[in-house]
Amino acid sequence: MALKGKKVIEFAGLAPAPFAGLVLSDNGASVIRVDRPSASTLDVLCRGKRSVAVNSKVPSGRELLKRLIVSSDVLIDPFRPGVMERLGLGPDVFLGKSGLNQRLVYARIVGFPRTSSYKDMAGHDLNYLAMSGVLSMLPGSAHKPNFPLNLLADFAGGGMHCVTKVLLALLERNESDRGQIVDVDMVSGTRYVSASPLIHRSNPATGRFASKRGTNLLDGGAPFYNIYLCRDGGLMTLACIEPPFFGVFIEKFIQALPGHSVLSDEWRDFPALAAQADRKLWPRLKQFLTIGFASRARHEWTDIFFETDACCVPVLTPEEAAQGFGSSDDPVKDISGPCLLNPGQHTKEVLTAELSVTEDEYERLLNDSAIGQC
Amino acid sequence: MALKGIKVVEFAGLAPGPFAGLVLADNGATVVRIDKTSSSSSSDILCRNKRSLAIDSKTQSGVIVLKRLISSSDILIDPFRPGVMERLGLGPAVFLGKDGEVGLNGRLIYARIAGFPRTGSYKDMAGHDINYLALSGILSMLPGSHDRPTFPLNLLADFAGGGLICALGIMLALFERNSSGRGQVVNVDMVSGARYVSSFPLIHALNPSTGTFAGNRGDNLLDGGAPFYSIYSCKDGACMSVGCLEPQFFATFIEHFTKALPSDFKQQSGWVPHSSAQFDRDTWPKLKSFLELGFKTHTRDEWAAVFMNTDSCAVPILTPEEANKKEIPGQFAPLPHPRVLTMSNSDIVPLPINDGTIELSPGKHTLEILRELGFTNDEYQKLIQDGAIEGSGLKSKL
Secondary structure (H helix, E strand, O other): OOOOOOEEEEEOOOOHHHHHHHHHHHOOOEEEEEEOOOOOOOOOOOOOEEEEEEOOOOHHHHHHHHHHHHOOOEEEEOOOOOHHHHOOOOHHHHHOOOOOOOOOEEEEEEOOOOOOOOOOOOOOHHHHHHHHOOHHHOOEOOOOEOOOOOHHHHHHHHHHHHHHHHHHHHHHHHHHOOOOEEEEEHHHHHHHHOHHHHHHHHOHHHOOOOOOOOOOOOOOOOOOEEEEEOOOOOEEEEEOOOHHHHHHHHHHHHHHOOHHHOOOHHHHOOOHHHHOOOHHHHHHHHHHHHHHHOOOOHHHHHHHHOOOOOOEEEOOOHHHHHOOOOOOOOOOHHHOOOOOOOOOOOHHHHHHHHOOOOHHHHHHHHHOOOEOOO | OOOOOOEEEEEOOOOHHHHHHHHHHHOOOEEEEEEOOOOOOOOOOOOOOEEEEEOOOOOHHHHHHHHHHHHOOOEEEEOOOOOHHHHOOOOHHHHHOEOOEOOOOOOOEEEEEEOOOOOOOOOOOOOOHHHHHHHHOOHHHOOEOOOOEOOOOOHHHHHHHHHHHHHHHHHHHHHHHHHHOOOOEEEEEHHHHHHHHOHHHHHHHHOHHHOOOOOOOOOOOOOOOOOOEEEEEOOOOOEEEEEOOOHHHHHHHHHHHHHHOOHHHHHHHOOOOOHHHOOOHHHHHHHHHHHHHHHOOOOHHHHHHHHOOOOOOEEEOOOHHHHHHHHOOOOOOOOOOOEEEOHHHOOOOOOOOOOOOOOOOOOOOHHHHHHHOOOOHHHHHHHHHHOOOOOOOOOOOO
16 A cells, blocks of 8 residues: 555544545545544545544644644644644644644645735635636526535545645655645635636637636536436436447437427437537437436336447445445445544554554653543 | 656547646656547647547547557557447557467557546536536535525536546556556546545535534534634635634734724724634624624735734735736746655745747647657558548648
């Protein structure tokens, strides 16, 4: 595993930090999540991690955290700008001139850009998505876009970007023997992962995202890149963008329509194949496909298009997807059981085995309320 | 730049390959995009700082050129369906070796991006982002209309679950290569990639006892079910995002929101939300319509000003143009992200991208690259004769 032997300190936070920690842990790093002693947590991204509960409000707690960080390779800070500094755990303490751990990769994840006027404000994925410009491009109703849960800013733009850059910092460290600060903000991260639609939007000449929201090729405007309802309420996705694929799709689709009950006279002469290239025919094509798909159940359509290049596959529920589709490489399948990592579950283990804290020191920390127990 | 000196060969393909190549280029790698000689143009806009070599991989001499190029490179990005590269004589075994046989480049990181899982029953089928999203299970969870979800363009499978995951895999392999001295194969498929990025909602959906995604699509905390995590239209038709999940933020939001409402609004409605009832689902419909009507009393920018510098978690939804201006005025592509800094430059504001190229003509750098690979002029002319490359019209010489 690429990161075997690497130690990560992940301060407990919401989505992006735990996800970054998860990816590092999945690749062999040993990750310690630092919780507050009184915390309860719903963090499900905790497999492979250990938890230490430390009260950063007392001096001995802060000293303990310093010790933990000094012996680590990567730190993940999920707090608003200034919080770690106020705890005496800012990057300067470790990476500065007389820093305590010059090899540390200090990853900071915030929501709003650190240099923006929003930097001190609370926020969540939906807010960062809003500021990125991307949300305004997403399909939805006539009045507003829909948002894809908290995937784009928290996970793609936050956690994922954080990990890629931490890895690059570790790579550089191999040459320089020095750590660095990795600064992630989820507005910029969302923008970067969305570079393609954003660049197209800035350059209407490309034609890809030149039209109003919901009327472009990839945002529901095209009938052949869309979702259709089947007779049983199941759904099929259609994505035959390339003319040869559309040709394959239309042939099998029409063949499968149960005769005159669906193909009423008005549709008999509809130039379905030619309709792909003619935007004026798109509304009719959409109607045609809507009526057609509604004539059969999802599993029937699935079979009809299986092993063809029609680019037409069913929308699976999470449960169906977890059953697999003949693949042995599923990253989510194996961890369907709830992952419970109680705050402080490994405090004693980590302190005594790894930081060489003595029994006396441990008792003192408990008395100080510097640490909590599970 | 972390990847300075790293050489990447990116076979031209759709979204995920170019994005992975872009991430590598943005971090200092030199990227050569391999185009077909039959391509007169390319719609790839993720091409800044890349070069293009146009070659016919169906000719023997074309394959020889490619083998030479790949042998002297660090990373290869293969965007084709399983088996394509093998049929061209450019599969991983050729470079990484097999069964004790030494390959042409044992240090090569061979990154393969497929849509459907490489070992699944869909592996040979054509597909696009929305199809991969469909099989991942996540599409079924996304908010939309009453009978179907909507999809966020091609961001989740192509880019997050494809290109970005590929870049991540490449970084991991580079990291391991540092100690092992050896390359590896990085296998990406966009169904699995989308699933991994979506671990959080998928794990919750498979464990309804957590409560976070236990309801029907659209009825949960983070998919539009909760009125305090949603989008509202304002008087001018533009929208605000509201995301005050935590009780203290919800209280702050309600305080500022109600204070800003015109006095006659409150009278008409008669009902005022109480922050203590935030998680009382029975009051959600009332809260939702209160917010919907309330937001319509001011324009988006007026509301933005109301919540600015507060912890209400309510900010305006910006258009791409407005968001571009906020990042760096005058620039039209998102800046590479994240930034890596040392203590001495940590306060420096991000520099603009100095290459705003969004078009890379296929074959633009063929001559230059062949020269770098040490091809002689005679070899170059022969390649043209073989049809492996296109001459540039006039008698060009290396």
